[in-house]
Amino acid sequence: MDYAELSRILDASLDDRLSPGRAAHSRRVAEMSASLCAREGLDPERGRLAGLAHDFCKELPKGEQRELAAIYARGLADASDSSTLMADKVMHGPAASALLARDYGVSDRELLEAVAVHTVGKPGMGSLAVIVYCSDKLEPGRERIDSSYRERCLGLPLRDMLLAVIEGVLRWMRSQGKAVAPETLILYSSLTPGTPTK
Ligand SMILES: [Fe+2]
Numbered sequence: 627m628d629y630a631e632l633s634r635i636l637d638a639s640l641d642d643r644l645s646p647g648r649a650a651h652s653r654r655v656a657e658m659s660a661s662l663c664a665r666e667g668l669d670p671e672r673g674r675l676a677g678l679a680h681d682f683c684k685e686l687p688k689g690e691q692r693e694l695a696a697i698y699a700r701g702l703a704d705a706s707d708s709s710t711l712m713a714d715k716v717m718h719g720p721a722a723s724a725l726l727a728r729d730y731g732v733s734d735r736e737l738l739e740a741v742a743v744h745t746v747g748k749p750g751m752g753s754l755a756v757i758v759y760c761s762d763k764l765e766p767g768r769e770r771i772d773s774s775y776r777e778r779c780l781g782l783p784l785r786d787m788l789l790a791v792i793e794g795v796l797r798w799m800r801s802q803g804k805a806v807a808p809e810t811l812i813l814y815s816s817l818t819p820g821t822p823t824k
């Protein structure tokens with residue numbers, strides 16, 4: 627089955643799996659991701675599929691999310707990655723990735739990684755993962771993002787876009803008095819060697 631066909635199948639089941647707001651968010655992420663893929667010379671249908679799938683498991687009971695995420699974690703070459711991915715707020719990513727592989731026969735490792743790490747990212751993440759991560763944070767339904775910041779980010783080369791998006795996440799988390807996920811700080815440090823993050 628090709629990516630466009632899989633996207634149609636996923637899109638058709640989105641409203642059964644997700645609340646209207648989250649289904650709409652997923653479709654906006656899919657659109658932005660497809661368009662950034664086209665810009666970067668990647669297959670836009672891969673971006674669309676990853677965007678549609680990224681929050682596919684977010685409304686499953688936590689126990690089901692954990693079981694699926696554990697399937698993904700068992701397949702990782704580096705077991706040290708798994709503790710990060712099993713955190714409560716993050717595990718819907720690896721869960722969706724495991725579901726795509728198990729129930730939809732997806733074997734595209736870059737796509738599976740992009741879905742798995744979309745919440746907090748990962749140092750060394752590939753272009754598709756960067757695109758899905760940024761689209762998740764920049765899609766036009768994100769009300770805390772103003773349009774000039776969005777347009778500025780979208781006009782940057784991919785790695786600079788990632789850096790600008792992470793800086794936006796850090797600013798927002800701190801303004802809300804929320805703790806920044808250690809993984810986000812590690813990712814930020816990997817992009818800005820020598821820059822203190824605290
Ligand atoms: Fe998510």
Ligand SMILES: [Fe+2]
Binds near residue numbers: 655
């Ligand atoms: Fe999302």
